[in-house]
Amino acid sequence: MNDDVRKQTGGYIGQSVPRREDRNLLLGQGEFVADIQLPNMVHAAFARSPLPHATIGDVDTEAARAVDGVCFVASGADVCAELPPINGMQVVTPQGWRDRVDTDILIPDQPLVPEDKVRYVGEAFALAVADSRYIAEDALELIEAELIPLPPLAEAETALATGAVLIHEHLGRNVAAFLHTKKGDGAAAMDACPNRLSRRFVHHRYAAMPMETRGVVAEYDGRTDTLTVWSSTQIVHWVRREISTALDMPEERIRCIAPDVGGGFGGKGHVYPEDILVAWLAKKLDRPVKWVEDRHEHILNAAHSRDNIYDVEIGFDDDGRILAVTSSFLVDSGAYTPVGAGIAGNSIAHMLGPYDIPHYETDCKIVLTNRTPNAPYRGAGRPEVGFAMERAVDLVANHLDLDPAKVRFRNMIPADAMPYEVGLTYRDGVPMVYDSGDYPEALNRALDALGGLDDIRARQKTALAEGKYLGLGIGCYVEGTGVGPFEGASVKIDSTGKIMVAAGACPQGQGHETVFAQFAADMWQVPIEDVFVTVADTGQVTQGYGTIASRSTVTASGAIKIASDTVQEKAFAIAANMLEAGETDLEMRDSGIGVKGVPDMHVTWRDIARAAKPGWDNQRPDGVEAGLESTSYYEPPTVTWAYAANVALVWIDPETGQIDIEKYVEVHDAGLLVNPSLADGQVKGGLVQGLGGGLLEELAYDDQGQLLTGSLADYLLPTASDVPPIEVVHMETPSPLNAFGVKGLGEGGAIAPPVVIANAVCDALRPFKAELNSTPVRWGDVANFFDGATA
């Protein structure tokens, strides 16, 4: 706990305040999109392609229309006649980034329902609306669609092959973007390196898989020409923007709300066709429309993630000092790229991690294939590049017969080098500077939590002598968090004196209402019960960005602070008038403002709010406008850098290859922790997702582009009995970049586990010179190292 920083802020920041979100959810009174029922509501369902790549011929919807209870059926052609595609550039990269990173970007737009061809298994080609979801699905069965198969681009390398069929003909190529950047002498530095290693690393495809699938409900009011849309999304303001564009309605006439959202993790972090289509249907049919994805549909159609191939070369001296790194990587983006170059941009920026490496060069191809679109999932490019880099560091250690921990200490940026200029440009267009932290200390503490390096190596030796295999896995990372461009918040003092806060953030279980209340209660020096927080509602904040990219604690706290400061400035002027005192003699105390040193001279926020009102008998000084409210925007200067060291001890069963994790430790630093217990929950939840990705979860395609894992019986999520003992240790080095010293932490936990497991298994199997350079780590592959080998 960083008491100095905490003292400045007062009471609630830094405390594990209980969550205000819990009560409703525990009583079964949460409201998720699927729970919304409106009078006269109808239900939409989508016909989805069974083929990965096909030309759409005739789509006959007549029989479907005739079904009793069906009120509307549309083919792709019907939809395209009325609605434009979603702009491929939902997320724009700033000019500053494009100036410093070589880019050649051709992002395809995404038709809401295509009329010409389908491009992945699960892409919609028609829709039906009926009195119930059951009837809507009956209608889909009767749609006769002619789908003429095209050769499938089942994976990135097929799509890149000469003569490959084009997935988006008008682009003229199957590459959505080429990116390239370098630091120092780049690849040219490789020649001078005494030792060089090259390897291919593969990070497979898996996904966010929140327990609540996606869903949208929309209602149109013709009298006022307004639309209300409830979407299970992380970004209500983007959804509003895209609906506004598609339906040609002013944004202010559309209210988008994310009610309780059952997890997102990035998978709900961009606008999907259904967000717009359901809104369109509600307006067109003049009836409330609901669509809730079923799980099979979610697995086929909600964004997938990861799916990268890295070719890496690493150059180093005989002491294990890393001198140069190059990488050339492919991102299998699937049929569309909803967030453009965002994921690859993260990967490029995060490869060097916590290490001081003078030369680096990387290029990337974002490849379009006939797979489900690829969008960020917790970590967003960092687990992928981290797998490649942290495996490579272990290989350097193996090559030189050094301890992987020692090679890391030798290359890490020391605490006294902070702030550290990396020599690259972040995705926000700003030169990267690691703002604060002690990377070696984090690794030291992590190893200590496993008994210390010497002890671990001694245990390993003893185990091996007994024919048992114990391995130490290490994975370190840094993470740019709290990224811009901005967040919005509005703060008002209600006439009751209560503090009303609304933020553009859009939580999915993080506890933002609680955390923002902690911030505001301290800013206003009031009991936390006097703060009311609203999130995820475009009706409350004019412009907002949303909860993605480990950003809301940093960015929303900044916006709440600016709005509060603005309102407080006015409140002080009014209080000075009321108390007939100079503003400099005033202080905030006891839910209001008082004259310093004079206990009786005090007015409450309630008194001030009334005095600030427009109209007769107000008590505002001349020149002070009526009202106590402000909507403000925080534009962070750049990202804050969280980091962590992850270590694990694993046992390998030579018979089966079973991997048994004795203990997993993450030492994590996200600056000042606003609510330590919630922060701890975020990191642990992320870790278990990372373990799932590293060991269990897989979206497997066959060579014909068919997805083989279409249910939760095939796509294996970690259960309570799969989780090993986990310890999370928090360091708290404040960020110098914002008022509270906070950094973001939602994603971090998920970054390292896949490589930690791979490194641990390889470490255990050092006698066999085992290398596992791809995910997921499968027991069968591990067992193979023992076959016919003698240690």
Place this chain on the structure above:
Amino acid sequence: MTDRTSVTITVNGISLTGLAEPRMLLADFLRDELRLTGTHVGCEHGVCGACTVIVDGVAVRSCLMFAVQADGAEIRTIEGLATDGEMHPLQKLFAKHRALQCGFCTPGMLMTAIDLVDSTDDLTEEDIRVGMSAALCRCTGYEGIVNAVAEYAGKVHGKEGVR
């Protein structure tokens, strides 16, 4: 195809009647007909456990049962746990141990845990982990859930925690 029959079930002690097509899932009947939306649907194929309710004393996946099969049954759902606005002890322990984030899995977790603890009086932590693996949580990593259930089991069976 759409012939609907009358289905009567006793939910949380109250007898309720609604209309259901033969193919209507119990989960949909509870949620859409009886408007008890506390029970959630996460997969509709029997894996995630979010839809777990207690039917005639046994934990059941309401997405794997038709409403008509439940005619005449006694069903307990999350809405029936609290009494007069006072949370059930397990609900309080879930809050205490941070056993929920988004809360989507929570109804199924609570009902699964109640069934587990009621039906076994000698639970180890391992038993709890295995028993609770009947329901999936994507947010928490399960630590809080396991701790909450362990403390609850200890209370119900008059022991300090679990072995």
